[in-house]
Amino acid sequence: MSISVVIADDQRMIRAGLRMVIETEPDMLVVGEAGDGAEAVAVARRLRPDVVLMDIAMPRQDGLAATSTLRADPHPPGVIILTTFDSDENLYRALRAGAGGFLLKVSSPEHLITAIRVVASGEALLDPAVTTRVISAFAGQPGPRPPAALDGLTPREAEVLRLVARGLSNAEVAAELAVGEATVKTHVARVLMKLGLRDRVQAVVFAYESGLVRAGQSPVSPPAPPASGNNRR
Structure with missing residues (x-):
């Protein structure tokens, strides 16, 4: 077709x-x-x-x-x-x-x-x-207060959103997290549903506007303080 x-x-x-x-x-x-x-x-x-x-x-x-x-x-x-x-x-x-x-x-x-x-x-x-x-465009802006909607995401869903915001494809996210691509698609769909977003591009905007991702930050690192060996996987 x-x-x-x-x-x-x-x-x-x-x-x-x-x-x-x-x-x-x-x-x-x-x-x-x-x-x-x-x-x-x-x-x-x-x-x-x-x-x-x-x-x-x-x-x-x-x-x-x-x-x-x-x-x-x-x-x-x-x-x-x-x-x-x-x-x-x-x-x-x-x-x-x-x-x-x-x-x-x-x-x-x-x-x-x-x-x-x-x-x-x-x-x-x-x-x-x-x-x-x-x-x-988001570099140097003060970090906004994360919206309450982020509280509804699981740690893995938040991690997937961070990677998507860095421009990674589903296949690349899957490789990064050592999971199947179908699993990533499920996570992305749940993130969009929970945050009331229309598509992947809106998710990128949301991630930066909410402060979930900051310019210069490692894609897989949470914006939280440097930790003591905390592993989110």
Whole structure:
């Protein structure tokens, strides 16, 4: 079964280039295009694609507003934001809008195809450069008081959330914790449910905003004081 894709970008040449890359894959099909955010919403609602590739800077409605609108739908498509990192504010808005993937426009065709597959499967993908930018954006900020919702997480669930916030995939988290990938998926699902979060990307934002993870901190270390040989595994 083909992965259906809608491309939203105000530049026709970029849309054409993306279409060429995507349609070299036998299991992918570009089913529609849009030149602005409002059109992207209309096209996606009409065609119900698996994934929307969304530019940020577009006329009428920008890609961030369009993403937020689509992700609020009952059965939203996965959205991959295409960005040039014009500002940290845009990056933060994109995270909060609920996009499932973030790619630089200079990313390789192979990276684009991987991102589409990951997001179509219901998971999220952060470009490593995006993860670095997120960490930098939170660096130096005073540590907020953790919300009470964190108390509902088990120690293992909190550990999984920390690793996810560092940009690790389910397979990488599984390797780090020496458990099965299916176990990690179960933990991630429970974390999202308990915290009332929509997806993995919102979990990353939550982890930093709550102070559960701090920039410069080891992914597997809890933010608590250095301890006396405490092992959370």
